[in-house]
Amino acid sequence: MTNDTPKLAADLWRLHEAEETVSAIRSGAVDAFVVQEPEGERVYALATADLPYSVLVETMQQGAAMLDRNGEIIYCNASLAALVGQTRESLIGVPLKVLVADQLAFQKLLQEAELQSCEGEMQLLQADGMVPAKFSCRSLSSDKSTxxxxxxxxxxxxQEADIVARLQQVQDGERRRLARELHDSVGQLLASIAMNIARVRAESDKLSPEVAELVIQNGSMVNEITNEIRTISHLLHPPLLDEMGLPLALRWYIDGFMERSKIRATVEVPDGFDRLPPDTEIAVFRAVQECLANVHRHSGSSSCSVKLVRDGQELQLQVEDSGSGIPKEKLANVMSSGGVGLRGMRERVRRLGGTLAI
Ligand SMILES: Nc1ncnc2c1ncn2[C@@H]1O[C@H](COP(=O)(O)OP(=O)(O)OP(=O)(O)O)[C@@H](O)[C@H]1O
Ligand SMILES: [Mg+2]
Structure with a gap:
């Protein structure tokens, strides 16, 4: 009896180990295990271990492929086959680069993927044309073989970006037209009314004191409306932008912004800033308008700064405030939900070959 005690303890311990292993397998914490067999150690992989990943890859809308060292397809999902209009079987063994318009750029992307995850936009070839596509690549094995x-x-x-871009062109044109209309027709009419009022005032001794006072009041109201109309017209399309260029138009706009919002704003433009193409000038001006409107509406900041930096052919616009900032969780989808301000800005910048960073 006493001799059996160590054996019982050892059996109990093995039972306990077995229970732990089974429970780990059941909970999904283990997808393979090693068993000591007479011929040595043997690794058993659980058949269902990577099932959820396979199902995900098989059913997702994005195309997915696994490439070997030579860039040839060793696996591709149904979405990729549908995207290029071929069967999955016919794609196996094919170098993925032959499905890309710019083979050299794709080759470079694959080389980079050996070092780090990377992505690039390229045209994917189809039987009767091509589609713009984003390629995200990463090495899948430590020996970089896949x-x-x-x-x-x-x-x-x-397509959506094109629509936004076209809408903006229409909006810019319409704002310019409205600004001119307000300035030329409403502004001219108001000028005539102001002249008539001045004539009536010149003969106010023929009026009763009450009526004479009303004429004076009309005079100041017409002046107020004239100023208001000028501001609206200039905000819709700043005449200074076409005539004098970006630095003066920005200073004029920022002065008005400070007065209206009571937020301190500074503007920094390098000396001798040359004129830019009209599209670029309006894009920068609208970006500043949108950024400052956002500072006013969302930041809670009492100050902000606008800075233009020119480095050779490159132009940088930096707008900063010292407010709340955009919360991290909101930042992730700020471009896909909510307002059109930042999205419109990104499209304008993209059309000019630039980028937007928040
Ligand atoms: N300067 C800022 N400080 C804090 N939050 C900001 C700032 N600028 C933008 N945001 C956040 O980013 C969101 C998106 O801005 P965006 O300009 O695209 O839309 P919007 O201002 O809400 O609406 P719209 O511009 O269409 O009138 C805002 O709703 C706000 O939460
Ligand atoms: Mg906005």
Missing amino acids: IGVLITDLTTQK
Whole structure:
């Protein structure tokens, strides 16, 4: 009996270990295990271990491919096959680069993927044309023998961007027209009314004191409306922008902004700032308008700064405030939800070949 005690303890311990292992397998914490067999250690992988990942890759809308060292497809999902209009079987063994318009750029992307995750936009070839697509690549094994590529069709995204760009062109044109209309027709009419009032005032001795006072009041109201109309017209399309260029138009706008919002704003433009193409000038001006409107509406800051930096062919606009900032969780989807301000700004900048960073 006494001799059996160590054996019982050892059995109990093995039972306990077995229970722990089974429970780990059940909870999904283990996807493979090593068993000591007479011939040595043997690794058993659980058949269902990567099932959830396979289902995900098989059913997702993005195209997915796994490439070998030579960039040839060793696996591709149904979405990629549908995207290029071929069967999955026919794609196996094909170098993915032959499906890309700019093969050299794709080759570079694959080289970079050996070092770090990377992505690039390129045209994906189809039987009867091509589609814009984003390629996200990363190495899948430590010996860099396989590379995973995710391919997102950007057609809808590009179409939406084009619509936003066209809307903005229409909006710019319409604002310019409205500004001119307000200035030329309403402004001219108000000028005539002001002249008539001045004539009536010159003969106010023929009026009763009450009526004479009303004429004076009308005079100041017409002056107020004239100023208001000028401000609205200039905000819709600053005449200084076309005539005098960006630095003066920005200073004029920022002075008005400070007066209206009571937020301190500074503007810094390098000396001898040359004129830019009209599209660029209006894009920068509208970006400043939107950024300052956002500072006023969302930041709670009492000051902000606007800075233009020119480095050769590159132009940088920096707008900063010292307010609340955009919360991290909001920042992630600020471009896909909510207002059109930042999205419109990004499209304008993109059309000019630039980028927007928040
Ligand atoms: N300077 C800022 N400080 C803090 N939050 C900001 C700032 N600028 C933008 N945001 C946040 O980013 C969001 C998106 O800004 P965006 O300009 O695109 O839209 P919006 O201002 O809400 O509406 P719209 O511009 O269409 O009138 C805002 O709703 C706000 O939460
Ligand atoms: Mg806004």
